[in-house]
Amino acid sequence: MDIAKPDRYDDDSPQPETGYRASSADKLARKLSARQVQMIAIGGTIGTGLFLGTGKSLATGGPASMLIGYAIVGAIVFITMLSLGEMAAFLPVAGSFYDAFGFALTWNYWFNDAISTASDLVALQLVLQYWTTKFPGWGLSLIFWVLLIMANIVTVRVYGELEYWLSLLKVITIIIFIILGIAVNCGANTEHHYIGGHNWFIGDAPFVGGIGGFASVFVTAAFAYGGTESIAITAGETKDPARTMPKVVRNVFWRILLFYILSILILGLNIPYTTPDLDSKNTRTSPFTLVFQMAGSTAAGSFINAVIMTSVLSAANHALFAGTRLLYTLAVERHAPRLFGALNRNQIPWIAVLATSAISILCFGASFIGAGQLWTWLQNIVGVSNQLSWAAIGVASIRFRAAIKAQNKEDSLPFKNWTYPWGPWFSVFLNLFLVLVQGWSSFSPSFDVVTFFSLYIELPVMLVMYVGWKLLKRTKIVKLHEMDLETDTYPVETLDPADETKRSRWKAKAYDVWRWVL
Numbered sequence: 001m002d003i004a005k006p007d008r009y010d011d012d013s014p015q016p017e018t019g020y021r022a023s024s025a026d027k028l029a030r031k032l033s034a035r036q037v038q039m040i041a042i043g044g045t046i047g048t049g050l051f052l053g054t055g056k057s058l059a060t061g062g063p064a065s066m067l068i069g070y071a072i073v074g075a076i077v078f079i080t081m082l083s084l085g086e087m088a089a090f091l092p093v094a095g096s097f098y099d100a101f102g103f104a105l106t107w108n109y110w111f112n113d114a115i116s117t118a119s120d121l122v123a124l125q126l127v128l129q130y131w132t133t134k135f136p137g138w139g140l141s142l143i144f145w146v147l148l149i150m151a152n153i154v155t156v157r158v159y160g161e162l163e164y165w166l167s168l169l170k171v172i173t174i175i176i177f178i179i180l181g182i183a184v185n186c187g188a189n190t191e192h193h194y195i196g197g198h199n200w201f202i203g204d205a206p207f208v209g210g211i212g213g214f215a216s217v218f219v220t221a222a223f224a225y226g227g228t229e230s231i232a233i234t235a236g237e238t239k240d241p242a243r244t245m246p247k248v249v250r251n252v253f254w255r256i257l258l259f260y261i262l263s264i265l266i267l268g269l270n271i272p273y274t275t276p277d278l279d280s281k282n283t284r285t286s287p288f289t290l291v292f293q294m295a296g297s298t299a300a301g302s303f304i305n306a307v308i309m310t311s312v313l314s315a316a317n318h319a320l321f322a323g324t325r326l327l328y329t330l331a332v333e334r335h336a337p338r339l340f341g342a343l344n345r346n347q348i349p350w351i352a353v354l355a356t357s358a359i360s361i362l363c364f365g366a367s368f369i370g371a372g373q374l375w376t377w378l379q380n381i382v383g384v385s386n387q388l389s390w391a392a393i394g395v396a397s398i399r400f401r402a403a404i405k406a407q408n409k410e411d412s413l414p415f416k417n418w419t420y421p422w423g424p425w426f427s428v429f430l431n432l433f434l435v436l437v438q439g440w441s442s443f444s445p446s447f448d449v450v451t452f453f454s455l456y457i458e459l460p461v462m463l464v465m466y467v468g469w470k471l472l473k474r475t476k477i478v479k480l481h482e483m484d485l486e487t488d489t490y491p492v493e494t495l496d497p498a499d500e501t502k503r504s505r506w507k508a509k510a511y512d513v514w515r516w517v518l
Helices: 034-043 048-090 099-128 137-153 156-185 210-225 228-237 241-270 287-294 298-332 350-369 371-406 422-442 449-456 458-473 505-517
Strands: none
Touching: 048 099, 048 210, 048 228, 048 241, 048 287, 048 298, 048 371, 048 422, 099 137, 099 298, 099 350, 099 371, 099 458, 137 298, 137 350, 156 241, 156 287, 156 298, 210 371, 210 422, 228 371, 241 287, 287 298, 298 350, 350 371, 371 422, 371 449, 371 458, 422 449, 449 458
16 A cells, blocks of 8 residues: 655644644545444445345355355455454545555546446336336436435535435345245245245255356355445544444444345245346346245335335445545545535535536446346446455555554554454455456356456456556655655544433443444
């Protein structure tokens, strides 16, 4: 990780009260509460990848491949969140990477979020097909495209509250799904028979498609988990980030892992991998909808499909927010045109919002390619981008901790990654290995040019951006003792005892459970 002090400060002197030196990157309004940040981290990942991506994983890899693949990627993301939480708590600005490495990674993340927004708008067309095929899909995408821009351009509080309630709806729905899914499996279904593990032993199950089918699950899982690490993006607009970020890192991922693994296990038990339209060119049926239908209620199927639609919107809202903040940071760091750093009176980078949302024009190509096919290609690009980003964060974590040790600042870390050093190294090597092998399906049974490019185009793009910036700016890898570990660090404020609510033991336990849920 190249960390050098960029020439971007309006006032290069510390504030006398705190010693905290505010930069241009810190002009974003800190109006997101811990409650909202936790829901942003949850809501950004419980969306399209879980509700629709699991159908593709089940159809191409089978129930066992899907469960194992999502568990492995979940472990990678957990390590990534620990690494990133450690850095974000220490340097809580909207993007904390500098020089060539940061240039390539941050642009990759922006591209990732822009494409994710487009893929979510395409997913809306797939969800709509559950009710009707007469309404033009591009029209629905256009309507919600405008609404997303409005939600992200007014004020960050609008974004925060919208994301909070949409995410809460998803959490409640998944809890209902888990309970209902267990009941369906035990016999509360339209055929009134016990399903058990029957679907794990039909046809080629539990491993479908051999090595190719197993490998193909990882890119879909990477797409599904993508966005968890966006807590670093929200760090720039979080109240008291040095305290908030460690809490978010510790608590949120376990909920996500619980929701994902349990949901995927229930899906694999209840839905046969041979179910039609789980993975087709023009349509994509959510396996969650199918489980609700198995309970014997058409209204329940429509309900979960409506929730899936709000979940897709939530994911798109989250991706647009994160991409906008990254483009703003690139402009502030002079890695992008400075006009993208313009803020409106509510301290929203409105030009960055418009530029990021403009990539979503891709969603209208679904009318010609087929929404299901286009969504698969976009999903591949985003999934690989996520894996490369996680590997890069692992490298950054290794360099960051080495610099912290070299400068004797280990006592200054508000939060420490307990998996260091083996965790980041494990993440780096496993992510790179998966990126190389998961494209097996593009070679077998015959070579698929478009699928190949969607799975590997990110590799040369990242390399060209890194090397290009190095050659253009003639930068060098910054030595450990020369890394700037002073600028943008945020003070850990002393906790005011008057703000602590005094509760009896049972009330405290009840309150903790409630905060865990919310």
